[in-house]
Amino acid sequence: MYACGKYCSPRRCGFYIIAFLICQLVFIVIFMRSDRYDDIYASELLAYKNVSYLDWRAFISQTPETTEDYYQYNIELSNALGLIRKLPVTRHSSCTTRNPILPPPLEANVSVVISFHNEARSMLLRTIVSLLLRTPEDHLHELILVDDGSQRDVTLLDDLKRWMGGVFGSRQRLGLIFLRNEERMGMIWSRNRGASLASGRYVLFLDSHCEVNDGWLEPLLERLAGNANLAVSPLLDPIDPTTLSYRKGNEMLKGGFDWSLHFHWLKRQLASGERLEMPYQSPAFAGGVLMMSRDWFLRLGSFNPYLKIWGGESIELAIKLWLCGGQIEIVPCSRIGHIFRRRHAFDFPSQFDQQLSPAQEIYLHNSKIIAESWLDEYKNMFYALRPAARRIPLEHTYDELQRMRTERQCHPFDWYLRHVSPELRMHFDELSATGTLRNEDRCVHARHKDSQLILASCYLSDITQWSLLRQSGQLSTHREFCLTVGFGMRIALEPCGRNETARRSQRWMRLGTRLMHAETHLCLDNPLKERLEMSTCRSHAVSQSFQFALEMEGRT
Template identity: 60%
Template sequence: MICIILQSDLQLFFHQEQLNLCNKFIERTPDRPDSFFQYNRQLSDKINAVRELPITRHESCNTRRYSLPHYSRAKLSVVISFYNEARSMLLRTILTLINRTSEDYLHELIIIDDCSEDVGLLDNLKQLMRNLFTTKSRLTLILKRNQHRKGLIWSRNEGVRVASGNYLLFLDSHCEVNKGWLEPLLERLALNSSLAVSPLLDPIEPETFSYRTGNVLLKGGFDWSLHFHWLPRVLAELESPEMQYTSPAFAGGILMISREWFLKLRGFNPELQIWGGESIELAIKLWLCGGQIEIVPCSRIGHLFRPRHAFEFPPQFDQKLDSAQATYLRNSKIIAESWLDEYKYLFYALKPAAKQIPLNIHEAQLYDPILIKDGHQCHRFDWYLRHVSPELKLQHWSFSALGTLRNKGRCLHVESTFPKLELLLTSCFRLKVSQWHLHPETGQLSTESKRCLGVRNMKSPERPQLMLEPCVTGQVPSQRWQRRDTQLLHAETHLCLDNPLKNQLELSSCRPHAASQSFQFALEVGAQA
C-alpha cells in the first residue's frame, strides 16, 4: 500500500507543463480496443482531464446557502475501486473530484486497483500526483493494488477498513464530478446520521462523451429477480423536482454515508463475490434496519453508463454456466435468503436456476444477517413492501400465475432462432429460461418479451396450431386461456395444451389427470376472473 500527502491548495489549474505530465501518464495506457473498455477510449484520451461541464442542477441550488458541519467533524474519505479502467478516464475521475471538492472536507482518497492488466498504473499515478501537487499538508492519497482479482465488493470493504474519515463516498472510476456536488449531500447527512445519500447521476454517453442532464423524476428500485430498475418518481403536492427525495435503492455504486453507520451495518456483505447485487443488499439493509436512502438533485455527478460489463468474471463452480450470470445469481440468492423472508419464493419463481447454485457460506464468517437484524431490531421485508417500495409488492399481483411453466420436469421456453421464435421444452434450470404470466382478465399467456401464446386455424377443419404473436390489448379469442386445475384450456377451441411426445407441443382434447397436459407455474397467485 502506498500513502502520500498532497498539497493543501488542491485547486488545480492546468498549465502546459501539467498538461504534458498528464498526457505522458495517459500515453502509457496499454493498447486495447474500445470493446475492452466499453467506451471510446481514444476520445477519452483527447478530452481534458478537467473539462468544463454544463450546470445541470436547478438554478436555486446555485444560490442556496447550505448549513454544513465544521470540517473537523466532517472529514470525507473517498473510496474508488477499479479494474481495467483506461488511464484517462480514471484520471478524470480523480482530478475532477479534487478540483471540485472543498479541501477543508476532502480528507483522503483511497484508490484500489483490483489486479488490472495495466500493472504499472498505480506507480505512474503516484509519481504524477506528486508532480502535480507539492508535498504539503492536507489530502492523503492511499494507493493499493490487489495481488489477485478480489472484486469490487471486497475492494470497497477494504477501502473502508483503511479509511479514517467521518464520512465515506463510494465513487466509480468512470465519473466526472460536477461543481458544488458535496455541500447538498453533506447537509443532509449532518441533519440525519442514519441517512445514505446519492447525487443525481448525469449520464455520460460512452461513444461521444457528451454530458447530459439526469432525470429528476426517476428513483432507484429493483424487481423480484433482484435486478436494478429505474422507477418513476411521483411528486407530492407542492413538492419541487429539485428537492431531495427518498428512493428504495441507488444506482451506479455512488453513495455517501457516515462511516460509523456503515460499519454498524457491517458494510457490504463479504460473501457476495466480485460484482453484482451489493448495492441492492445494502439498500434493503439500510431501510429495514433504521436508515433511509435519499437522492439529492442539487448534487450532480456524471457517470458513464457502459452498454455491458467491460470485464470478465472468474469461473464459477459449474463451467457450463456463464460466469457473469452464475456470479450474479449466487449473489442474488444470498440476498434472497438473507433479507426477503417469505417473499423469497418470488425470486425463485423467476430465477429457478438459482436453486442449483451452492452458496458455500463460510461457517466462521463474521457477517451474519441474523445478528444484524437482532442488533438493530430490523423490520421484516413485508415492511419494506408496505412503506418503501409498494411498486414491488404490486408488481406481480396483477397476474393469476407467473414464472416458469413446467411439464414433466421440463419448462416451456421460447427460443429465438432468427428470424423466427420456436416453442420448446427445456431444462428449467438453464439460465434465462422463459418466464410466463397468466393475466386473470384477458386470459393471455405472455412472456417477458410481450409475446402471447395464441392459436390459429381455430375454426377450420385442420387441427388448430399453436403460435407466438404480439400481445393485443383487450380480450382476443385466439389468445385467451383458462386455468383448469393444472391444465391450460384454450377458451375458444376448448382444447388443452398438450405434450404427447418429448418436445412436441400441440392442442388436443382435454383428458382429466393426463400428465402430458399438466403444466405447473412456479407461482400461482390467484384465481382467474
C-alpha cells in the same frame, strides 16, 4: 444539376455548397483543437486552485494498447479529451441560487473510495482530477484508491502516485492512500477494505469512470447533516460510452429492482407541491455512487462480505438500510456523470457449474445470498424466476445470514414492500402464477432468435419465465409477449394486448394443472416431443399438465 436547377438557381446552390464545406472545415478544426482547449481549461483551473500543472500525456501514453471493446467505451476519444473538461450545467437553476447550510469541516469531512480494475488511465485520471478540483478542499479529507489486481497495466498505481504527488502534493489537508490487491478480490471486497481504512466522517464510493460536476458535494452534506442514518446518491448524468457526451439525467426516475434481483430505474410521480430539484426517497440506488456515514456503514456490516466480485451489493445494502432503520435519498442538486457500459468490461473467475457462464454464476450466488438473507417467504418469487440458483452452493449457513437482522431488530421484508417499494408489491399481487412452465421434465421456452415455442431443458440459463396475470388472464414473458391462439388454432407469441379486444385471444384459465384458452375452451397440449398445440381438454392427461414454478392462488 437537375435537382439544383429545379429548386434553386445555380448561384444559390453554389453558395450552399461552399457554406456547407466551410462549416465542415470549421468543425474539423474545432475537433482537432479540442484537446488543446481542454488543456487550457485544465491549466487555468489548476492555477485557480493553486495546484501545479504537469503534462498528463506522458502518464496516459503508458496505457496498454487495447481495443475499444476491452474498456467498453471510446478509449481514443477519452485519451483526446484532456485532463478535465468543462461540463454542462444540468441541475435546476434554483440549486445555484441558495447556499447549503453545512456543518464545520471537522464534523463533515469525506473519505472517497475509488476501486478499479483494468480501467483506462485517461478515464481514471479524469475521474480523480474532476473530483479534486470540484470538491471544497476543507471538506475533502482523503482519497483512497484501490487497484483491484489490474492485469495489463501493473505499473498504473505507482505511476499515478508519482503524478498526483507532483500535481496535488501541496495540499496538506488531503490524505492520499494507494492500495493494490496482488490478485483480483472484486469491487465489493475492495470497497470494504477502503472503507475500513477511511478516517473521514462520511464515506463516498465512486466508480472509476465518472466526472463530478460543480457543486456536487454541498447538497449531499446538507442532507446527511440532518439524518445520521441516511444514505444519499447524486443524480447520475449519463456519459455516452461511444461519444462521451455528457447528458442531463432524469429527475423522474428512482432506483429499484425486480423479483429476479436485477436493478432497474423506475418512474416516479411528483407529490403535490413537490419540485423537481427536491431530494426524494428511492428504494435502491445504482451501486456506482453513494455516500453515507462511515460509522453507520460499518455498523450495518458494510457491503455483505459473502458477496463475490461484483453485483447485487447495492441491492443488498439498500434493503439492509431500509429494513434496519435507515433511508435512501437521491439529491438532484448534486450531479455526477457516469458511464453506463453496455456490458461488463472485465471477466469473472470460473466457478463450479459448467452449464452457466462465470458471470451468471456470480450473479446467482450473490442474489441467492440476498434472497436468503432478506426476502423471507418472498424468496420463493426469486427461485421461481431463477431456478438455477437452487444449485448454487453457499459457503456459510442461513443462520449466519439472519443473525444481523435479529441483532438490529430489522423489519420483515413485507414492511419494505408496503412502505418503500409498492411497485414490487404490486407486481407480486397482480400475478396468479410465475416462473418456469414445466410439462413433465421439460419447460415451455420461447427461443430468443425467432420466438418459436418449444419444450426444452428447464435448466437452460435463459429458460423463459412466464407470468399468469391475475386480472387479464394473459400468459406473459418478461419481454411482454403473450401466449396467443390465432387463426387455425395456431399458438404463437404476440405483443401483449392493452385493450379488451386484443386480450381476448390471450386469456387463459387454470383447470387443475391444465391451461384452458378462455375463448376456444381448448387446452394447451404436448402430444409429441417439443410440439405444442391446442386440443380438447382431458382430465388427468399428462400431456396437458403444465406446472408453474410458483402458484400464488389455488387452481380451480
